[in-house]
Amino acid sequence: MKLALFASGNGSNFQAIAEAVLAGKIDAEIALLFCDKKEAYVIQRAKTLSIPVFSFTPKDFESKAMYEAELLHLLEEEQVDLVILAGYMRIVGPTLLEVFSNRIINIHPSLLPDFPGLHGIRDAFSENVTETGVTIHYVDNGVDTGPIIAQEKLKIEPFDTLESLEEKIHALEHKLFPSVLAKLIKTQLEESHL
Numbered sequence: 001m002k003l004a005l006f007a008s009g010n011g012s013n014f015q016a017i018a019e020a021v022l023a024g025k026i027d028a029e030i031a032l033l034f035c036d037k038k039e040a041y042v043i044q045r046a047k048t049l050s051i052p053v054f055s056f057t058p059k060d061f062e063s064k065a066m067y068e069a070e071l072l073h074l075l076e077e078e079q080v081d082l083v084i085l086a087g088y089m090r091i092v093g094p095t096l097l098e099v100f101s102n103r104i105i106n107i108h109p110s111l112l113p114d115f116p117g118l119h120g121i122r123d124a125f126s127e128n129v130t131e132t133g134v135t136i137h138y139v140d141n142g143v144d145t146g147p148i149i150a151q152e153k154l155k156i157e158p159f160d161t162l163e164s165l166e167e168k169i170h171a172l173e174h175k176l177f178p179s180v181l182a183k184l185i186k187t188q189l190e191e192s193h194l
């Protein structure tokens, strides 16, 4: 099973998944990191792990469709089976979605359908809810609306600050994302051998 990881920033989720793959905990190979921000720290992380990096942005193209057509070309050339969005801060458009339907997986830092969008952690914190969490889901044409694969809850304590909550969410993400991918890929491989 060949994975492409997409990320736009720090890349801590990328790192957690890559380490799980390298440790043999996920039965897959990371074909590439795609990053739409040429200065993002995740690029350094991939280079350190000797994972091939591809980076370009929609601004390099005349349209989003052309940007995604280039991405699609890359994914097909590398024979990628699954696309993992690990902090990829763009909406996936129809060019990619049509070909990779049910094969693009995202992580979101809230209990969807609550608090979709860019600021899942901050929005939950400022609404004073007592519980939030992390969601792993398939990507569809909405914003954080696709079918949910797994969720894990986390308590917001009265003494939590936004920073402490962010830390707890990220720690949960780094545990949940690799373990959910490991299970999902194992199931898919078993089914393909039936």
Ligand code: GRF
Residues within 6 Å of the ligand: 007, 008, 009, 010, 011, 012, 013, 014, 086, 087, 088, 107, 108, 109, 173
């Ligand atoms: C994570 O909180 C993820 O849920 C969200 O973007 C953040 C990416 O963090 N989609 P990192 O780049 O993996 O450190």
